[in-house]
Amino acid sequence: MSEMRTLGEFIVEKQTDFPHASGELSSLLASIRLAAKIVNREINKAGLVDITGAVGTENIQGEDQQKLDVYANEKFKAALEARDQVCGVASEEEDEAIIFNKELNKNAKYVVLMDPLDGSTNIDVNVSVGTIFSIYHRVSPIGTTPTAEDFLQPGHKQVAAGYVIYGSSTMLVYTTGNGVNGFTYDPSLGTFCLSHENMMIPEDGRIYSINEGNYIRFPTGVKKYIKYCQENVPEDNRPYTSRYIGSLVADFHRNLLKGGIYLYPSTLSHPQGKLRLLYECNPMAFLMEQAGGIATDGINRILDLDPQELHQRVPFFVGSKNMVTKLQEFLEAHKDN
Ligand code: AHM
Ligand code: MG
Numbered sequence: 001m002s003e004m005r006t007l008g009e010f011i012v013e014k015q016t017d018f019p020h021a022s023g024e025l026s027s028l029l030a031s032i033r034l035a036a037k038i039v040n041r042e043i044n045k046a047g048l049v050d051i052t053g054a055v056g057t058e059n060i061q062g063e064d065q066q067k068l069d070v071y072a073n074e075k076f077k078a079a080l081e082a083r084d085q086v087c088g089v090a091s092e093e094e095d096e097a098i099i100f101n102k103e104l105n106k107n108a109k110y111v112v113l114m115d116p117l118d119g120s121t122n123i124d125v126n127v128s129v130g131t132i133f134s135i136y137h138r139v140s141p142i143g144t145t146p147t148a149e150d151f152l153q154p155g156h157k158q159v160a161a162g163y164v165i166y167g168s169s170t171m172l173v174y175t176t177g178n179g180v181n182g183f184t185y186d187p188s189l190g191t192f193c194l195s196h197e198n199m200m201i202p203e204d205g206r207i208y209s210i211n212e213g214n215y216i217r218f219p220t221g222v223k224k225y226i227k228y229c230q231e232n233v234p235e236d237n238r239p240y241t242s243r244y245i246g247s248l249v250a251d252f253h254r255n256l257l258k259g260g261i262y263l264y265p266s267t268l269s270h271p272q273g274k275l276r277l278l279y280e281c282n283p284m285a286f287l288m289e290q291a292g293g294i295a296t297d298g299i300n301r302i303l304d305l306d307p308q309e310l311h312q313r314v315p316f317f318v319g320s321k322n323m324v325t326k327l328q329e330f331l332e333a334h335k336d337n
Helices: 007-017 023-045 048-054 068-082 120-125 211-219 220-231 248-258 276-290 320-333
Strands: 087-091 109-120 129-137 159-164 170-175 180-186 193-195 207-209 260-264 294-296 316-319
Touching: 007 023, 007 180, 007 193, 023 048, 023 068, 023 109, 023 129, 023 159, 023 170, 023 180, 048 180, 068 087, 068 109, 068 120, 068 129, 087 276, 109 120, 109 159, 109 170, 109 276, 120 129, 120 180, 129 248, 129 276, 159 248, 170 276, 207 248, 207 320, 211 220, 248 276, 248 316, 260 320, 276 294, 276 316, 294 320, 316 320
Parallel strands: 087 109, 207 260
Antiparallel strands: 109 129, 129 159, 159 170, 170 180, 180 193, 260 316, 294 316
């Protein structure tokens, strides 16, 4: 049996990948690990809410029951603030970036952007949800109040990114730009253990993941690509298959392991696409490229986009190299409609 490595050990071991590393990023990742455990514990109890008191009512201690996405946001923010490695956080749950005011935080060199609980509508039905995070060096001088420029950096500047999937088991998957590694949570030990070392997405895949309910409003290139998947059979003679959970983290994770493409194009209700560039698409794009795949908005590499605002949305196509390349051929051929 191979030796067990915990996430904590792995982070420390990999610290030497960074010349002059002072352990601050390791400490930051440790705060994410801690918040993930706390959120995981709460999500696992979610089904009990109906028994112990519905959201919006008081629980047994007389405290208000919080919605889980609000809860996750609070826990991640608190964990990130506590270790003094982060000067500010942007979150899907917050209109504006949160600046940590403690002196030690002002002297920190990192900002974090996150979606604390993505796909949260899936919680009520016991389907996987996730946390997505993206880490940058601030560009403003250390010791000053962070500025908008700290948060609006292109994705290729990310120092680290990852997600937690709260699924049939809970996993934390992350990259610091030296490959992608996945850790599975052992609840009896309270520890994430290395289970997926150096994850690479297959170059070819058979799975396409898209909300086909929006089909009529898709750009022509996307429609043609879906028809292509439905009418053709890959070289291995097994037909394409459609899988869509409606939780980006879960759809992405499955495709990363099995090979596939995830698509969220522009639609009638979301003309710029639905997913957010800074805390959904950029971190997933960083992970995907590190795993050998491609992430694009249909024209540009996601990681090259220059963000204009915190909650900006973009069309998002991400997955196996050959599948995304094929999609791009259709988008290019039909780019005028
Ligand atoms: P959310 O951040 O409000 O949860 O929305 C993001 C989610 C993704 O996880 C998922 O892939 C997508 O929205 C599903 O959208 P749709 O229901 O339109 O298919
Ligand atoms: Mg989200």
